[in-house]
Amino acid sequence: MRSPLHKSGEEFGADRTPLKTIRHLGSAKSGTEHFIQQRLTALANMVLVIVLAVVAIMLSGRDYASAVALVGSPWVAVPLGLAIISVAVHMKLGIQVVIEDYVHGGMGIVLMLLNTFFAVAIAATAIFAIVKIMLAVLTGGSVETGA
Numbered sequence: 001m002r003s004p005l006h007k008s009g010e011e012f013g014a015d016r017t018p019l020k021t022i023r024h025l026g027s028a029k030s031g032t033e034h035f036i037q038q039r040l041t042a043l044a045n046m047v048l049v050i051v052l053a054v055v056a057i058m059l060s061g062r063d064y065a066s067a068v069a070l071v072g073s074p075w076v077a078v079p080l081g082l083a084i085i086s087v088a089v090h091m092k093l094g095i096q097v098v099i100e101d102y103v104h105g106g107m108g109i110v111l112m113l114l115n116t117f118f119a120v121a122i123a124a125t126a127i128f129a130i131v132k133i134m135l136a137v138l139t140g141g142s143v144e145t146g147a
Contacts, residue, residue: 034093034096034097037089037093038090038093038094038097041086041087041089041090041093042090044082044086045083045086045087045090048079048082048083048086048087049083051079051080051083052079052080052083055070055071055076055079055080058070059071068133068136068137068143069137071130071133071134071137072133072134072136072137072138072143073134073137074134074138077130077131077133077134080130081127081130081131084122084123084126084127084130085123085127088119088120088122088123089119091119091122092115092116092118092119095115095119096112096115099111099112099115100112
């Protein structure tokens with residue numbers, strides 16, 4: 001049965017204004033890109049976590065000097081750096097989804113900024129540590145423990 005408000009052949013609801021237009025929300029136009037980024041970082045994490053597990057097994061039972069030498073090797077330091085970047089991006093994307101779904105208004109914006117700053121801070125700190133160890137090993141210097 002056709003509604004008396006619609007002409008024959010028109011889709012039901014074709015004369016309605018979409019709710020997104022009324023609320024001035026519209027489409028974010030980034031859902032697919034976000035989905036793909038999260039899946040790509042998850043795929044990278046699957047491979048890189050295996051590398052991290054192998055490195056952790058190799059580090060077990062070593063003394064400090066040989067552990068620093070292992071982590072300072074470019075063959076180990078580069079995959080560790082890639083893993084840190086991939087995990088930090090994946091973490092940021094995952095927390096972003098939670099914030100977008102459950103927090104609204106000004107607090108959501110603040111939490112999105114804090115989420116980004118936290119992910120960058122974690123990645124930068126870890127990469128700095130790896131680069132410091134790698135440069136110390138390559139130049140023949142020592143790595144201070146800070147203790």
